[in-house]
Amino acid sequence: xxxxxxxxxxxxxxxxxNIDTDQIIPARFLKATTRExxxxxxxxxxxFDSNEQPxxxxxxxxxxxxxxxxxxGKNFGCGSSREHAAWAIQDYGFDVVVSSFFADxxxxxxxxxxxxxxxxxxxxxxxxxxxVFANPxxxxxxDLEAQTIRIEETGDEFIFEINPYKKSCLINGYDxxxxxxxxxxxxxxxxxxx
Amino acid sequence: xxxxxxxxxxxxxxxxxxxxFPDILYIDTHLIHEVTSPQAFDGLxxxxxxxxxxxxxxxxxxxxxxxxxxxxxxxxxxxxxxxxMLTKNCKEFGVELYGLGHPYQGIVHVIxxxxxxxxxxxxxxxxxxxxxxxxxxxxxxxGIGTSxxxxxxxxxxxxxxxxxxxxxxxxxxLGKGVGAKDIILYIISKxxxxxGTGYFVEYAGSAIRSLSMEGRMTICNMSIEMGARGGLIAPxxxxxxxxxxxxxxPAGEEWDKALAYWQTLYSDEDAQFDSVLxxxxxxxxxxxxxxxxxxxxxxxxxxxxxxxxxxxxxxxSFQKALDYMGFHDGEAVxxxxxxxxxxxxxxxxxxxxxxxxxAFVQGKKKADNVEVWIVPxxxxxxxxxxxxxxxxxxxxAGFMLREPGCSACLGMNEDxxxxxxxxxxxxxxxFEGRQGPNARTMLVSPLTAAAAAVTGRIVDVRELx
Numbered sequence: 001x002x003x004x005x006x007x008x009x010x011x012x013x014x015x016x017x018n019i020d021t022d023q024i025i026p027a028r029f030l031k032a033t034t035r036e037x038x039x040x041x042x043x044x045x046x047x048f049d050s051n052e053q054p055x056x057x058x059x060x061x062x063x064x065x066x067x068x069x070x071x072x073g074k075n076f077g078c079g080s081s082r083e084h085a086a087w088a089i090q091d092y093g094f095d096v097v098v099s100s101f102f103a104d105x106x107x108x109x110x111x112x113x114x115x116x117x118x119x120x121x122x123x124x125x126x127x128x129x130x131x132v133f134a135n136p137x138x139x140x141x142x143d144l145e146a147q148t149i150r151i152e153e154t155g156d157e158f159i160f161e162i163n164p165y166k167k168s169c170l171i172n173g174y175d176x177x178x179x180x181x182x183x184x185x186x187x188x189x190x191x192x193x194x
Numbered sequence: 195x196x197x198x199x200x201x202x203x204x205x206x207x208x209x210x211x212x213x214x215f216p217d218i219l220y221i222d223t224h225l226i227h228e229v230t231s232p233q234a235f236d237g238l239x240x241x242x243x244x245x246x247x248x249x250x251x252x253x254x255x256x257x258x259x260x261x262x263x264x265x266x267x268x269x270x271x272x273x274x275x276x277x278x279m280l281t282k283n284c285k286e287f288g289v290e291l292y293g294l295g296h297p298y299q300g301i302v303h304v305i306x307x308x309x310x311x312x313x314x315x316x317x318x319x320x321x322x323x324x325x326x327x328x329x330x331x332x333x334x335x336x337g338i339g340t341s342x343x344x345x346x347x348x349x350x351x352x353x354x355x356x357x358x359x360x361x362x363x364x365x366x367x368l369g370k371g372v373g374a375k376d377i378i379l380y381i382i383s384k385x386x387x388x389x390g391t392g393y394f395v396e397y398a399g400s401a402i403r404s405l406s407m408e409g410r411m412t413i414c415n416m417s418i419e420m421g422a423r424g425g426l427i428a429p430x431x432x433x434x435x436x437x438x439x440x441x442x443x444p445a446g447e448e449w450d451k452a453l454a455y456w457q458t459l460y461s462d463e464d465a466q467f468d469s470v471l472x473x474x475x476x477x478x479x480x481x482x483x484x485x486x487x488x489x490x491x492x493x494x495x496x497x498x499x500x501x502x503x504x505x506x507x508x509x510x511s512f513q514k515a516l517d518y519m520g521f522h523d524g525e526a527v528x529x530x531x532x533x534x535x536x537x538x539x540x541x542x543x544x545x546x547x548x549x550x551x552x553a554f555v556q557g558k559k560k561a562d563n564v565e566v567w568i569v570p571x572x573x574x575x576x577x578x579x580x581x582x583x584x585x586x587x588x589x590x591a592g593f594m595l596r597e598p599g600c601s602a603c604l605g606m607n608e609d610x611x612x613x614x615x616x617x618x619x620x621x622x623x624x625f626e627g628r629q630g631p632n633a634r635t636m637l638v639s640p641l642t643a644a645a646a647a648v649t650g651r652i653v654d655v656r657e658l659x
Contacts, residue, residue, distance in 0.1 A: 015510070016510070016511050016514065017508055017511045018387055018388070018487045018489075018511065020487065020623075020625045022604075022623070022625040022626070022627060022628050023625065023626060023627070026627055026631070027257075027604040027605055027606040027628075028605065028606060030257075030258075030606060031229075031258060031272035031273055031276050031606075032272075033233065033236075033275070033276055033279050034232075034233065034236070035233050045626065045627045045632075050613065050631060050632070073508075073511065074388065075387060075388040075391070075421070078387055078388065078421060078487070079323065079418075079623060079625060080322075080323050080604075080623075081230070081321060081322055081323040081337040081338060081339055082229075082230065082339075083230070083321075083340040083341060084340075086339070101388060101391070103388070103391060103421055104391055104392065104421065104423050105323060105337055105338070105339060105418075105423070108338075108342070109339035109340075109341065112339060112341035112342070113341065122507075126507065163216070163355070165214060165215045165216060165353075175341065176341070176342075176345055176353045177237075177341075177344060177345050177348055177349070179215075179353070180218060180345060180348070180349045180351055180353060181348060181349060183209070183210060183218055183349075183351075184349070186209050186210050186218070187209050187218070187220070187349060187350065187351055190209040190220055191220075194206075194220075
């Protein structure tokens with residue numbers, strides 16, 4: 001898994017609540033049997049019309065907004081457990097998703113792929129949106145070790161929470177399977193003694 | 195202090211609990227399907243690992259299979275390749291597969307219970323968010339991502355934080371024409387599509403107790419639609435009667451032993467839940483969704499809420515949802531015309547659902563403006579429906595009885611609702627484009643769907659039963 005330590009980047013703002021994984025990657029694109037290439041279809045039906053033409057009013061088609069950080073409304077990633085959503089976000093080029101609330105399964109899937117989901121308070125999220133819409137060149141600085149997210153232009157900073165185990169996985173590029181395989185003996189003991 | 199049902203089952207499956215780490219949770223049964231498993235099998239190959247406990251793993255093909263002419267090769271190339279890949283992977287790794295053509299094939303959350311694989315007290319996972327369905331039996335069951343599918347393949351365990359617990363009680367008697375689907379749509383409309391996030395929900399109360407196993411599965415199935423990872427119901431005589439005698443259920447002495455354990459599976463009187471909610475069954479009417487997430491539901495006689503009644507920062511999303519659906523602030527849904535009716539999915543495709551629909555449409559015909567698709571949950575459901583003559587009732591009504599699969603619930607195969615069309619659906623998600631690009635979904639119970647099928651409109655089924 002890719003390591004994550006620090007990132008400073010401009011952002012793509014998506015101030016919509018309850019973005020489900022069917023929007024992130026519609027089911028008809030789940031037929032692939034590898035993990036690659038899902039980025040082309042990220043937010044497919046919001047990005048492109050039925051004639052495959054980019055929709056000019058969608059933020060990802062607006063060159064004013066770009067960067068490695070996606071900022072979205074609350075309850076991001078709800079719905080289907082498809083990990084393809086995390087793969088699509090990563091494949092498109094996002095390393096971080098910021099929201100005021102994440103759906104459980106998406107959050108786990110993102111972490112398992114080295115994409116950092118950062119939960120911030122509603123007011124902080126509103127500040128990011130306001131700042132980015134006022135000045136699209138606004139950047140966010142993220143430091144995983146210190147668990148901080150800062151709006152560079154205003155200096156507003158928030159200390160976010162992350163499970164310490166998951167934090168160390170991201171910083172070191174380890175995944176769960178590496179850890180859990182090391183516990184094989186405990187698993188076999190459990191099976192014998194139940 | 196006593197334990198909740200979730201805690202009892204969880205604690206019985208913890209392999210290791212270490213400060214600063216998630217628990218290592220042992221998984222009794224791993225269900226897999228063609229869409230979320232290929233990358234996990236690939237991961238095993240790259241690591242040079244076998245499936246650790248293949249006999250605790252069951253596979254079926256459901257998400258991406260056609261629901262017509264299943265005896266023929268799959269026409270669409272990518273779908274055929276994906277289904278073939280499952281067959282190849284199961285063979286290589288020694289996993290039992292109930293694939294196309296097998297008498298046990300069907301939607302993964304329909305076949306587990308009907309085969310007796312789903313049992314009280316178990317831990318069960320699947321790369322599908324509706325795995326919560328199996329909680330109806332008093333099991334801890336939840337959906338996982340593909341990296342976690344690989345984890346369970348490799349170790350039969352998952353790293354998991356112990357969830358918070360919520361109890362949702364529904365007391366009293368349900369009115370005529372109101373069923374399990376209405377209960378769960380009602381609950382979600384009250385607590386929102388995110389109201390259960392971080393929790394495992396235990397459903398309790400007299401209205402829940404009075405439900406059949408099929409009804410309980412419908413309730414637990416949609417736990418994820420309020421964000422809850424899982425939902426469960428303490429097992430009782432209804433549960434034991436359902437499980438007994440099924441193919442993979444324990445028998446003889448094993449049954450007695452299992453039953454003695456299952457009878458200990460309930461939340462203790464003094465158990466503490468992190469949250470408790472109570473609802474009155476008498477307040478629930480047939481429900482319908484008007485928006486683009488399952489929390490956007492109303493009683494069928496109610497009006498669509500106004501945008502201005504929503505929190506200010508959520509108004510743009512609310513307006514976007516109404517625009518997508520072609521609806522307006524404060525309108526009634528009653529009387530609106532319908533283009534498609536879909537009766538199927540892991541929420542409502544079991545034999546009881548089909549029986550209920552058949553009993554209602556017996557002697558009636560579908561309205562001319564509606565196309566009706568009935569997709570049974572499994573080959574066994576399909577066979578039973580034929581045995582009971584239900585297929586003939588549907589045929590006479592002009593309904594199309596298709597073959598088992600997830601079908602138009604997610605529109606991954608060719609069963610898609612055309613752009614702009616309204617589909618009254620017994621499935622679980624009304625997200626934008628869920629049933630096909632720009633398709634408009636309204637979630638309802640099987641009975642309300644049947645009423646829409648014969649009238650061609652949204653109607654209050656209570657006036658017809």
